[in-house]
Amino acid sequence: MLTILFDGVAYGMLLFVLAAGLAVTLGLMNFVNLAHGAFAMAGGYATVVLMNRFGLPFLACLPLAFLFSAALGLAAERLLYRHMYERSHLDQVLFSIGLVFMAIAATDWLMGSQQQSVRLPAWLQGRIMFGEVGIGIYRLFIVVICGLMALGLQWVLAKTRFGSQLRAAVDDRRVARGLGIPVGKVFAITFAFGSGLAGLGGALGAEIVGLDPTFPLKFMLYFLIVVTVGGTSSLTGPLLAALLLGVADVMGKYLVPQLGAFIIYAMMLAVLMIRPQGLFARGR
């Protein structure tokens, strides 16, 4: 039972890292970026290429995946996204779906349409036993890394100068600019960082959820669910929501497999019925 609980936590953590960037762009910058998954996919593919073609160790690939996706994110932000902040949500949807299409086809062309997988080093495989409870080493690894990430993010947002600049820029762009905050720069960095997180999530998640060119579309739903259920006003919301969804999904499938596919959707509907702003929304 505890094993299942732990699997759920690991799955939830993974969802959080994948969705954290979206929570930032959507929640903080109020930008509907459906192409978020494309950056996660880029991170995943970067890892696969680096490991399988250049033989880099898995651990070295993770920061590289982050950097690769972050660089892509930065370039995309400077060249394209920048012009979209002031547009309507529907325009943003159209634009980012277009990007998703391009990313899918380009990946397909470059890497082929089959599933890719990451070969874990031996020390991350298998499981350790705590008494009766077996825990997958890789899942433990994910929980640790993602947990650290979540803490770090919270710290950056709440305690650093950059964090307060970002929050100021989000709350009122014009006033922030008037106070001498380089809003454009802050947004660019945030966007790049969010994309980088997605890339890291993609690299970590390839092992568990798989990786192929349709990744951005397949997982878009999950990202959106995490962000809506969590509420878009903070990062704690999505984190708790991701954990909740991960645990509920895994436990539910274990206990009542007949209802397997319904659980996550039903939960989302239930939460949104009761709290339309998401579970952990703070009043604005």
Added chain:
Amino acid sequence: MILSSGFSRRALIALGSAAALLAPALVQAQAQTVKIGLILPMTGPFASTGRQIEAAAKLYMAQKGATVAGKTIELIVKDDTGTPDVTRRIAQELLVNDKVSFLAGFGLTPLAFAVAPLATQSKTPLIVMAAATSSITEQSPFVVRTSFTLPQVTIGIADWAAKNGVKKAMTLVSDYGPGIDAEKAFKDRLTAAGGEVVGEVRIPLRNPDFSPFLQRVADTKPDALFVFVPSGAGSQFMKQFVERGLDKSGVRLIATGDVTDDDIVDSMGDVALGTITTHHYSAAHPSAENKAFVEAFRKAANTRPNFMAVGGWDGMHLIYEALKKTNGATDGTALVEAMKGMAWTSPRGPISIDAKTRDIVQNVYVRKVEKVDGQLYNVEFSTFEAVPDPVKAAK
């Protein structure tokens, strides 16, 4: 009359004779092309199916030439994105506008179902190169299959399991048509052979994490776990199976070849080693035909062919041979008649088309994942010969 003037008459004669010369030439040019409409999912989640088949079909044409029985073959490839209403519209357009003589491809069962009535109406042979639900060939007398049926490759593994001391097995399948077919075929066969299925788990198609289902398997502790998941999901499944330590706890993993698809088996890494599967094709099949096929395919598509590719290859072969038999005539009924009972040696081994059911009869191999020259392959070690589709054979 003006026509009596010499000049005009000569002109007319010249014109007339030119027309007389030209007309049959035009008719011939038209009749000399035979068009094949190849409808495949080229984008979307099943794109790799489409790519493999397209590459194989083009390779076949490149190797055997584009002329058969005096006719030029023209291949028209269309993407249906895996959506049945699109497949149907494309098929209908190909029939009405392009006047194709064959419809081929069909990556998934519903895609073939949607088009089958059109084949009957227009009397056009419909060659199923991938979809694997047993009942497809019953939807129209013009359907001929060169892929496989899921029960056909499933009963082999049940037989093998019964013979190798598996008493209590558990099944884990994707929750959709083919998965349920496989579950049923396995259960019936194993029970008949004296085994027992102690647990059945169905997983949703859109399911990123297998851990809860595997935990159930770990709780039940069966002798063996039979798995069917669509080919792409195989690698995650395999990894999580090993991660959970199920391989060491004495649960044998047995599956249909979809799980260790040639397309992905090598990238799974060592976790896949030792998995026992049954299927009708492996890129490691030891025959001269297959060696040549794999090598040429690698050169053309820069990847290993899988069972989809071989379905496409044999589908083209079937079309070519049928045209040879009818001497290039494109009457649908005659073509299907010609295909019935046809037998040849494919890269996968000897195969034939059952004259009664128009379904494929082929060897099913028991394979084990092993390392060959540093790469993972499904190495065949035992054969069930000339297996028909068991569902239709039982009728």
Added chain:
Amino acid sequence: MAKTLPAAVVVETQAAAEPLSPAAFLVAKSAWRWPEILFWLSAFGLILLLPNRHLLLNEIAILGLFALSLDLILGYAGIVSLGHAAFFGVGAYAAGLLAKHGISEPVTGLVLSGAIAGCVGLLTSFMILRGTDLTRLMVTLGVALILHELANRLDWLTGGADGLLGVSVGPILRRFDFDFAGTTAYVYSLTTAFLLFLLARRIVHSPFGLSLKALKDNRLRAATIGIAPNRRIVAIYTLAAVYAGMAGALLTQTTQFVSLEVLDFARSADALLVLVIGGSGYLYGGLIGAIAFKLMKDTLSAMTPAYWIFWMGFILVILVLIGRDRLMAALARPFAPLLRRLGARRS
């Protein structure tokens, strides 16, 4: 020149000068303009002009109707939906099951399927009354996903992932049989779409339609002048569900097959894309978008079956970056005053 000016423009300038009576305003607004007449004339003209593309045209008509139904809630009530395929799918399955179990006359099937989809719409409409755009997006999406999974599970009824076999559709009104080239199918779908369009046009130009627009613009203000928001939203949502259901039924009847894809997320997303391409809030957006979208898809995928999706994405990105407004304005100058008001504003 003044003569060729679209009526709406004339009316609006007049309205600025001296206010019309509300009734006169509505009448003037609902007057037919020449581009509209031209649009429908050419749509029907294509029956003769493009005899070998009737199948594609049929698909366009169905997608257009589906997008039109989304426009009713998005463009007129401001409700964003990513799960509109739920109703499309319910209608499609209803039509398929009706045809399989005896009611094979298409028009009867069409009306019944629309009614069934409408019931589902009515039942689910209460879920979208609260929350932000994002909440609605996800609630509608959730409903569609659950229906999709349900259809997969109830395989004794729906055929599950293999699709529903044995759908046999009789001649329309017992007289016109579906032909191989798709001519009957196109005429049937286009006529249905046209009739439903007329109804929609009548509705959005009625006081009810105006009150919806008021709701969309500012719910609080609308409520204070006595417009009950919830009842109106339930009504228009149900109506949109009926339309979507009928579009689904048309698809089933003209292809004689139903499968899970009718409920797919991609179908909802397509409808939204189509509507965003065409522009929402003037009824023609869905139709124009459907034409552009399908033609683009058809041409591109004929050129490069494997990678057309890249160019599709490229065009979408360019469309937004360069400015759909500019492009659309050129195409739809007659609707410019309405066009300017389209689109959900930033929340």
